[in-house]
Amino acid sequence: MSEQSSLYIKIEIKKEKLELFLQDKPAPLSIDENVRSWWESREMYSPIDLATVPQHQLHYPHAHNRAIVDGFLADERMGAWQDYNDAQQTWTFVALQFSENFLEILPMLSFLQQLAAYQSGEEKGTAVIYDFLWGDDSVMVQLDFSGGRAQLTSSSTQSEMDAEIFSEASKCLQHLLDETSKKYDD
Template identity: 25%
Template sequence: MAEPCQLYLKVSITRPRLEAFLSREADSAACFRDLEQWLDGNHHRRGGLTWAELCELGQGTTAAAWVAGWSQHLRSPAWNHYDETTQTWSLGVLEFTESRDWILGSINVLRRIADFKDLPGTDYLLIYEYLFGKGSVVAAVELTPGASRILEEQPPPRLTAEADRMMNSLLRAMDVTATYAVQRIFDTDTHKRRC
């Protein structure tokens, strides 16, 4: 089983526009031509599905539904916060599945916030490996008012540093049961101690 990766999003946006984004159903991802190029850059991401089938991932769902699902995770916390002072929305998911369907679906749904972004500046959606991959980027999307693009280059170092701080806070807040604590020790132990 693949280890979970992490999702981080931080966007400058007014609350009314954020609410409009959260409640809007995502359309087909076919409008994002860079998504097809990103998939073609790593053939295992397609997994035998056609472009049309991949475009359906996330279609018909809302960002609010995705956020609610992450927020209701029984064991691992998620961060969903709007700062009224800075007019910034932050989202962090500590245990985001590494499934191709979830990654593509979330990119399709969440990058659409750029269409609602009404405050200046460049923001980012980052899916990366903090717990097990030591910073390896799965996908990074640049978000500007009215436009988004999947980065071909590495995201700015400050982005990964911000994401790391959030993931560290979520890790400290995690509800760790005894069974899960044993599993975590086993997963991260380089000597593979026997339980």
């Protein structure tokens, strides 16, 4: 059985644009050459053709994006946290136990594609789904936000990730893990 990979998102986005995104209805994943290339580069136990994935599995079935975020935050098993830094105009969202397979993450890719469209051209960011908790070197997804787009990278191991991004994601997830552990130690 696979173990849950962790999710780390940190993007530059104006607070008003983030609010508009959170009010918007989830959109299906746009399967372009970047998504197809990434999908075909992943090592899967039972590979499937991306074209055969039903449309309803390409986005979250919620009325709006805020319901997605709120659902993750409410699920204690997931260990999720978010923060908006007004000074830096950055939104950070993390989940310690996010997903264990590639089909489960397709709706998140849709979420991230849609989120990127709310950024201005100069705003940047990153999103990573990787094995933070269990000691494996694997990376399911790394996206770079730039120019109002979320581009999937070819990184499939932590050593292939940008060292600064990996360090920042790991520090943030470790902090969340430490804070979560304190709740249960008391």
